[in-house]
Every structure is written in structure tokens, then in C-alpha cells.
Amino acid sequence: MLTLYHGPTSVCSQKVRVCLGELDLPYEGVLLDLQKGDQFAPAYLLLNPAAVVPTLVDDGLVVVESSLILDYLDREKGGGRLSPKGRTAEVASAHWLLRTLDIHAAINTLSFSTAMRGAIRASRTPEEIAQILARMPDPVARMKRRTLLDEGLDAVFVEQALRQLRRAFGDMQAALGQGPWMMGESFSKVDVALVAYVDRIARLGFAGLWLEEFPAIGTWLAAMQARPSYAAGIAAFADAAGSEKMRQGGSAHWPGLARKWEDLR
Numbered sequence: 001m002l003t004l005y006h007g008p009t010s011v012c013s014q015k016v017r018v019c020l021g022e023l024d025l026p027y028e029g030v031l032l033d034l035q036k037g038d039q040f041a042p043a044y045l046l047l048n049p050a051a052v053v054p055t056l057v058d059d060g061l062v063v064v065e066s067s068l069i070l071d072y073l074d075r076e077k078g079g080g081r082l083s084p085k086g087r088t089a090e091v092a093s094a095h096w097l098l099r100t101l102d103i104h105a106a107i108n109t110l111s112f113s114t115a116m117r118g119a120i121r122a123s124r125t126p127e128e129i130a131q132i133l134a135r136m137p138d139p140v141a142r143m144k145r146r147t148l149l150d151e152g153l154d155a156v157f158v159e160q161a162l163r164q165l166r167r168a169f170g171d172m173q174a175a176l177g178q179g180p181w182m183m184g185e186s187f188s189k190v191d192v193a194l195v196a197y198v199d200r201i202a203r204l205g206f207a208g209l210w211l212e213e214f215p216a217i218g219t220w221l222a223a224m225q226a227r228p229s230y231a232a233g234i235a236a237f238a239d240a241a242g243s244e245k246m247r248q249g250g251s252a253h254w255p256g257l258a259r260k261w262e263d264l265r
């Protein structure tokens, strides 16, 4: 039996749920409330010492890191049907899976410097925020979070994130010039690995990052959103009020973000 510890709107959890949907795999879900700090519970830390979601447990085997989970599920449960075949495609797909670490960091930066920053600062006292930060086990992640909450779009991490995304979008646009999916004609785990991140940018009201310069990304995202796995893995876990709050919270920062994006052209 597969057990997935996940968060309803966590991007890394979304991509694993999309994968489970694509492979048509039943699973038992354990939802964690990241705002309440469920990820810091001692029992959970034994599974995932980094205090992050998702974590997959398959018959006692613990698998962490969302892109590794995708790879594991496809190899062990899906017969490799989401894995591109051939030397060149295998290297390219492994590289994309590795790059999701940087892409995730960039999405985390954009969220916590805009919409999440607004929501957290509006609902918590500075003392409560300090308490939450103190529980983060990684001192660098803690410093990053504190800087984003304090400085918003002026934080140094924002330029880093935009540079990462500009490179990733350029490479996605080139890849999508070869076929409808990231690896060409065949839908693959690379599409699954990227959808939640790109979708989050759209949900924050930042689709302007690709609309004119990298239009293939918008077409690809629409195709991803039309798949049943998106409905089951992402849309089903997003409540309307929360989504609207995220859109408004992000969109208010679009003019500032767009200026920074233009500066990097």
C-alpha cells in the first residue's frame, strides 16, 4: 500500500499526486497542515528530517524528494511508461528532474515574497512568525524565509529566482518546439515534474512571465490542465477562497515583479 504524506496546496505534493493519477495508482493520503506546523511533529520528522512534504511510504520503504518519488513510482509501479527511452532522452529527463530543485526554490521565493508574505504578516504577530521560523531545522532555509518575509521583492533571492526561471523558461520553450510535451511526442515524467511549478506561477497571477516571450509554455500548461491527473492532483485540493486569495495576493505584486523581469531581459 502506498501512503503519501502531503500538503493540499504544496507544489511538491501536487506533482506527486499528478503522477499517482497518471499511473492510476491508489494511495492512502495523510494531509499535513503546514501552516499549523504538522511537518515538525516528532513522528513525521522520523520520516522526513527536513520537515517538508511530500513523503511516500511504500510497504515500509520511505521515499523523500518529490522528483525522486516520481521516478520511483514510475519505475516500481508504472513499468517505466513515463520514462523517456534512449540515451539522449534519459540524460535530458534526469537533468530536468534535477533542475526541479532550483525551480522549486524559485517558486518558493516568488510565493513567500508576495502572496504568502502578505497572508502570513496579516494573520500572525511578529512573535508568532519568529516562533514558526525557529522551528525550521535548516538555518539557511530559515534565513531565506525570514529575508523574504521582511524584504519582499527587494530580497536578493528574488533576482536569483527570476534568473533561474528565465533560464528554465527559455529551455522549456526550446523543448516544446520539438513536440507537444517536454520530451517531444511522448508525455513523460518531465511534464509531471514541472506542471505544479508553472501552474503555481499562473495561480499567483504571474503568467505574464511567459505570455509574450515563451508562449509555448502557456499552450503546454493548458494541455496539462486538461488532463484528469490535474483535476485529481491539483484542482481537487484547491478551494475557491484560498485560490482567490493567492491570486489577489500575488497579482498586487505583478507590476514590481514585471519590472524586475524586464531588467533581466
Ligand SMILES: N[C@@H](CCC(=O)N[C@@H](CS)C(=O)NCC(=O)O)C(=O)O
Binding pocket: 007, 010, 011, 012, 013, 034, 039, 051, 052, 053, 054, 064, 065, 066, 067, 101, 104
Ligand atoms: N526538494 C523538496 C522540497 C520539499 C519542500 O520544500 N516542500 C514544501 C512544500 S512544497 C514544504 O514542505 N515546506 C514546509 C515549510 O515551509 O515549513 C521536494 O521536492 O520534495
